[in-house]
Amino acid sequence: MSLAEQNLGADTTQQAEAEGRWSELLQPRHLAATVTLCLGVALFAFNEFFVSTALPTAVEEFGGAALLSWAFTLYLVFAIVGGAMAANLKTGFGARKTLIAAALVFATGTVIATTASGMPQVLAGRLLQGFGEGIVAAVCYALIPELFPPRLVPKVFGAEAIVWATAAFAGPLISGLLTEHWSWRAAFFVNIPAVAIFVALVIAIVRQPARGAKVAVAVPLPRLIAFGFGVLLISLSNTADNGYAMAALLVAALAVFVGTIRSDRRAPRSILPPDAFSVSKPLGTGLWVVLLMPLAQSSGSVYLVYALQRLWDFGPTAAGFSSALMAMSWSGTAILVASLRSHAMRVRLISTGPLLLCLGLVGLTLAVGAGEYRLVFISQIAIGAGFGVCWGTLSQLLMDVSSIEERDKTSALLPTLQSAGYAIGAAVFGATANARGFDEGASDRVISAALLAVFALACIIAAASLVFGIRTRSLVRQKARAAPHGQAGTRGSV
Secondary structure (H helix, E strand, O other): OEHHHHOOOOHHHHHHHHOOOHHHHHOHHHHHHHHHHHHHHHHHHHHHHHHHHHHHHHHHHHOOHHHHHHHHHHHHHHHHHHHHHHHHHHHHHOHHHHHHHHHHHHHHHHHHHHOOOOHHHHHHHHHHHHHHHHHHHHHHHHHHHHHOOHHHHHHHHHHHHHHHHHHHHHHHHHHHHHHHHOOHHHHHHOHHHHHHHHHHHHHHHOOOOOHHHOOOOOOOHHHHHHHHHHHHHHHHHOOOOOHHHHHHHHHHHHHHHHHHHHHHHHOOOOOOOOOOOOOOOHHHHHHHHHHHHHHHHHHHHHHHHHHHHHHHOOOHHHHHHHHHHHHHHHHHHHHHHHOOOOHHHHHHOOOHHHHHHHHHHHHHHHHHHHOOOHHHHHHHHHHHHHHHHHHHHHHHHHHHOOEHHHHHHHHHHHHHHHHHHHHHHHHHHHHHHHHOOOOOOOOHHHHHHHHHHHHHHHHHHHHHHHHHHHHHHHHHHHHHHOOOOOOOOOOOOO
């Protein structure tokens, strides 16, 4: 029986939802759990921005500029693999042991990268960082419904949005100051005290399951390798010499993913929940939204700062402000939505998120086409608001419609799928831009044409996420209406 079905008819549940307060997250009963989960997210978020700022300096010291992209590729591939196996590890060893072990793996990778004497050691450290942090982020998501009552879950997602916005705004600044005035190694090493605090908090608040509750761990290694290989193919497509090779690698990656998902559905111990990516179940359509929204938004992540610098002569700081503006819009909107007292109202806003994303990407397309840079900043606000409006509520809804047995898999899949969306998007839009002649030496006219194609394709993908968002709301409504007579509906009813 799903969590949603267990909460049918819940006038009392709606009242409990309405009583949730931000201040409760800071009360002694919830404070340690709030700090722990936010710190787990912060490890991922700040590490991403710290390293992206410090790595170029490390490359200058060691040489091997050709390996720079691999520092990001290996991190991403192993973060996705770690996230994919997190639910099975949590089931077998318990959340506490899994988080501690994963944090130590991350810390080991950090030490290796910090003390590196060449790029191979940096790459080895990044691999371990990605694997450890992929598990940490996934298990932290899975712990949200365990550590907090339903009325506070929206507030937790709002708090995590604040962490992401803070990382996007302050991460590059702090890392830049450490790198410029001390060393790039300091930007890596700053993760160590954060890991120590995180481990101490996990030991204090995360309970280990009783011995009788533990089950044998079965890590589906062939399917995990296949998932990782698919992500690697996507990353390799960005280094292909021509469009045909890039397209072939992307098609091969798609075939690997489809085959692995089909194999996983037949397996007795699956990685994915049974309804994953089904178009007839709210869990399946909701996961499509989780994948497609970051995929579409990655077009701006990859090319927007470059466009502002190249087409409108913005400086690096001013161009980077567009990304910070999106993050701040995401955070502010997430706080406002999490403050709504009606859960049903928040669910109604789920499809509004993809709509705002689509409108924002249309704005970026028009900005490039018309040469109007002011549209860029307005569009970035709309894109950030799109994620803020729906992301936390959608995550909670997908947890609710999962059965208790599959909830950990669903929760752990959310950050993993988000990372996969960004990886796929970077490759797809890279292929699109390159096919239109995008190159450092290309003229502004060619650059504009390539970026128009990129953002137009992103609009189409965002429109697809809107279709799945509307479909998710419709399926939830149908499920509520099909509930036994006299019961008001699921917690996600609209």
